[in-house]
Amino acid sequence: MTGSTALFTDRYELTMVDAALLDGTAHRESLFEAFARRLPDGRRYGVVAGTGRLLELIERFRFADAELEWLREHEVVRPATLDWLADYRFRGDIWGYREGEAYFPGSPLLTIRATFAEAVMLETLVLSTLNFDSSVASAAARMVSVALGRPLAEMGSRRTNEGSAVAAARAAYIAGFDATSNLEAGRAWGIPTMGTAAHAFTLLHDSEEEAFRAQVEALGPKTTLLVDTYDIARGVETAVRVAGTGLGAVRIDSGDLPTVVGAVRDQLDALGAVDTKITVTSDLDEFTIAALSGAPVDSYGVGTSVVTGSGAPAAGMVFKLVARRDDGGDWVPVAKASTSKASVGGRKNAARRLDSTRTAREELVFLGDGPDGADEFAPDDQLRPLMVPLMRDGEADASFTGPEGTRAARAHRAEVMQELPIEAFRLGRGEPAIPTTYR
Amino acid sequence: MTGSTALFTDRYELTMVDAALLDGTAHRESLFEAFARRLPDGRRYGVVAGTGRLLELIERFRFADAELEWLREHEVVRPATLDWLADYRFRGDIWGYREGEAYFPGSPLLTIRATFAEAVMLETLVLSTLNFDSSVASAAARMVSVALGRPLAEMGSRRTNEGSAVAAARAAYIAGFDATSNLEAGRAWGIPTMGTAAHAFTLLHDSEEEAFRAQVEALGPKTTLLVDTYDIARGVETAVRVAGTGLGAVRIDSGDLPTVVGAVRDQLDALGAVDTKITVTSDLDEFTIAALSGAPVDSYGVGTSVVTGSGAPAAGMVFKLVARRDDGGDWVPVAKASTSKASVGGRKNAARRLDSTRTAREELVFLGDGPDGADEFAPDDQLRPLMVPLMRDGEADASFTGPEGTRAARAHRAEVMQELPIEAFRLGRGEPAIPTTYR
Missing domain, CATH: 3.20.140.10 (nicotinate phosphoribosyltransferase)
Incomplete structure (x- = not known):
């Protein structure tokens, strides 16, 4: 800059x-x-x-x-x-x-x-x-402490001004977040960046399966597939069928998370995808993260609440x-x-x-x-x-x-x-x- | 940009x-x-x-x-x-x-x-x-509607990221604010800018009177003098003595505003400064502005609440x-x-x-x-x-x-x-x- x-x-x-x-x-x-x-x-x-x-x-x-x-x-x-x-x-x-x-x-x-x-x-x-x-x-540090060692990614760029998004990614990283969705924060401050696909990518395709195939083709089976565009259980089944049991992770962005996450973990294990991680990203803040401490979540993505200082x-x-x-x-x-x-x-x-x-x-x-x-x-x-x-x-x-x-x-x-x-x-x-x- | x-x-x-x-x-x-x-x-x-x-x-x-x-x-x-x-x-x-x-x-x-x-x-x-x-x-528009035609200035740059401050000044102006403290918003978007002095300026001088003399010398008697660094009544008296009854305005940044504003208006009128305006700037939001509707305030300066969307x-x-x-x-x-x-x-x-x-x-x-x-x-x-x-x-x-x-x-x-x-x-x-x- x-x-x-x-x-x-x-x-x-x-x-x-x-x-x-x-x-x-x-x-x-x-x-x-x-x-x-x-x-x-x-x-x-x-x-x-x-x-x-x-x-x-x-x-x-x-x-x-x-x-x-x-x-x-x-x-x-x-x-x-x-x-x-x-x-x-x-x-x-x-x-x-x-x-x-x-x-x-x-x-x-x-x-x-x-x-x-x-x-x-x-x-x-x-x-x-x-x-x-x-x-x-200050808000991010509270999220980090309740995440109990599970990694957190900052993905709130869209909820704050385009310039403050970069500063927010940096501040969250200092507070213990592990990565950000914001590319400029990666370039300017050396923060690891992450992210694979939104619901739009699935909706663009004629079927969820085609979308998953396209993503795995481009990003490899270690990618994270977003499984909640239609039906989550079917999404998980399709994801493992397309990517194999070596699938990197599935992302869940909606639903009653504690319940959904447990069911997805059971399903992944039953399909043999025992190393496939679960990441959740649905309007999280320090309170909902704490509420997920007993659920088999592997990582969190946090948006609005972290970039707006959680109140x-x-x-x-x-x-x-x-x-x-x-x-x-x-x-x-x-x-x-x-x-x-x-x-x-x-x-x-x-x-x-x-x-x-x-x-x-x-x-x-x-x-x-x-x-x-x-x-x-x-x-x-x-x-x-x-x-x-x-x-x-x-x-x-x-x-x-x-x-x-x-x-x-x-x-x-x-x-x-x-x-x-x-x-x-x-x-x-x-x-x-x-x-x-x-x- | x-x-x-x-x-x-x-x-x-x-x-x-x-x-x-x-x-x-x-x-x-x-x-x-x-x-x-x-x-x-x-x-x-x-x-x-x-x-x-x-x-x-x-x-x-x-x-x-x-x-x-x-x-x-x-x-x-x-x-x-x-x-x-x-x-x-x-x-x-x-x-x-x-x-x-x-x-x-x-x-x-x-x-x-x-x-x-x-x-x-x-x-x-x-x-x-x-x-x-x-x-x-959206927050600013509510403040404008409760201000009942009294002018509002946006002065929250210090409460938000330096880039979003410029965008906030612009958004508040669109919503009906009249001016901003932010110079870049003036340059980039043609928004009128305002502001004269902070408490630091009074504290820099050996007395409030010397500070007011210096400000009037540089900015003229139509300036706005900040009268609440020490005692408000004495500040108002000194302000009118230094600038004359043609003083532009006094600014009040603390205290129980409805009471204080009424007393300051009476004092200004008694001193003959009947055209001197009163502007208030103390942590205002749409609710405190509404609570001042019956007080003889001439204009408002709003900071934190407007740039953070008031909740x-x-x-x-x-x-x-x-x-x-x-x-x-x-x-x-x-x-x-x-x-x-x-x-x-x-x-x-x-x-x-x-x-x-x-x-x-x-x-x-x-x-x-x-x-x-x-x-x-x-x-x-x-x-x-x-x-x-x-x-x-x-x-x-x-x-x-x-x-x-x-x-x-x-x-x-x-x-x-x-x-x-x-x-x-x-x-x-x-x-x-x-x-x-x-x-």
Whole structure:
């Protein structure tokens, strides 16, 4: 993906820069923080995603002639500000939670240090990326935990915007899904892609048998045949007759799944197709997947519910100025005064406190005035530091970007999940699995 | 926006083409239809959006060297199929509901006629576009109807993926919103953009007064000042003192809005700022907007709820093969046999039956075998035809694309809304406002 990302931005970011350049405050060094005030209703934990994508998008946040000309024509900012924008590229520092990390209310997920003008312009992009991707990853992680090791494929591209489909496939993969139907996600992020045929393919042919023959001819007997276009039992019989007992899998996309799946397994076994897998794909979410735990399902395909965050389509993260330097160069913690939208000013650091069994017990957020004025906490065996440098002087740490960063995030998520207390994985509504404490 | 859209596609579309090319069925002329089996839970009507964007994306659905190389390397299809893909561009016909049209369960929103291979490949793109954009437009239309003529601005970019943010701004505009915060939506689709400052701008300054002075200096006294960073009453007093009684507007982003808004109006009037407007932006949705109908609000800014479809983030549309020619050239209506996922085979046409007051009473769907085998219905005063040609031989009708098409869709939506029965605009859950009848 290429091209400027500078206009994926709310207009007020640029008008603030415009006004702050005029009175000189634009150059005050500032700390901005992204965090979630709360988890989606009843969830026990969230999973950070979007970070690797974001770093790449920030590197492409440049105003080229096309963007400047449009801003000039529409008088979004003063001409002097256009000159400043023309030279803009982000040169600050970003640190925060690793992609794939678990998070809780108040976790300081991302901190940006730069001049006010440099940092504030990134607000919309930071939040678009973290909110959407974390929403998908947080929902996906719950599906992964109830799937009990059975593989999951993301196939919800058709239920979300064509661009967000790619991001959703990536976020679900980080959360532990194994594959996606989306080809661009395969190309851009190295995610395994899957899929063989829809009902249309069967309906195109004069009979189900002809359709199966055509598919096996092209894709081989290890393919997955969709057996529920007409009658499932007849579909299974035809599938094994056409492909042989070495048939890779059958897919079921409708019906009362627990019952149907059991019957199909019995039928496959009776036909000798004992190694033929069963994959199901009918409007699944974490609850219906859990309900299938006792059924002989081999893998799941999940669409709508994962790409829409299963009831929580935005993760609710906000991006706030938490500290800035005054004219004397001292850091001043700042926060909006509001009861309903409280935020905690000042620089943050964070660690997860683990007990002797390496189980997470507390999210510790350390408060300071600003980067230069606070001591670091001392990590020890039971205090795992959560914040890592992501970008220095505007240069992304390459270990977090691209397909490699995506795989690293997936691996990190797998480790972190083992650390969460067992209550975290309950599906029912409840409180965050561990409390957040400010020190 | 440029670049190939061909990989924004589920893998199984290409494997179906692969297998169908091998047995020759790929070239069977086919009719695919996009429709929604039902409206989101309790909704009375939906609003079609995404059509104009889709037509542009289809014109860019081409496999260039980069796409072909990736498909070859990952062995998604056989080499012979790659040659076919290299020559592919959509050359078929598309007709359907105009963008901005109201729709109901079963409304035949989009019909594609082309060979199977040509048409099936567009499935993912068709559904991504229609599902997401219609979800936003359908939620936005409800907000517009309860806003009772007060202007609405879409400002949810930060709550959805950076690409879907642009599509959401466009869909909300079609549904009757007046502006967006998203600059790319302004550039790409000609939508008016708005926004002045966030809390960070006030917190950057040593006092609220200094922040307001800086903003008025740069943006003029007609700007909108955000008055709730500290104490709202003091903020309003400072705003009028700094900008004068000609201040454009104050924005309130927190607090118990009905109470706060009334107090702010009284205070502004007492200060002589009788023409200063009040805009509110605090986590609004159709229900909280309705609750403010008696308060002296002048305009609304809506974020999360509109870009996430206010509880229905995907419109639930599906894309089905409904008819195809057999080897003799006759059209054969086809449909999957399933009780839970029923669809009606065959070609459709549609009209809305209006009564003598031009109020919609029925969604009529006319069934036929295929394009050549069915009589057209006779439109009359009380039968408004709903389907129009959108693309012929792969060429989009330019009146539906670009900023002009977006404006046309917005105007069409405004007309259509006047036609709906009054029950359609009730916020509470209920049945579709008119029944769908098949003939």
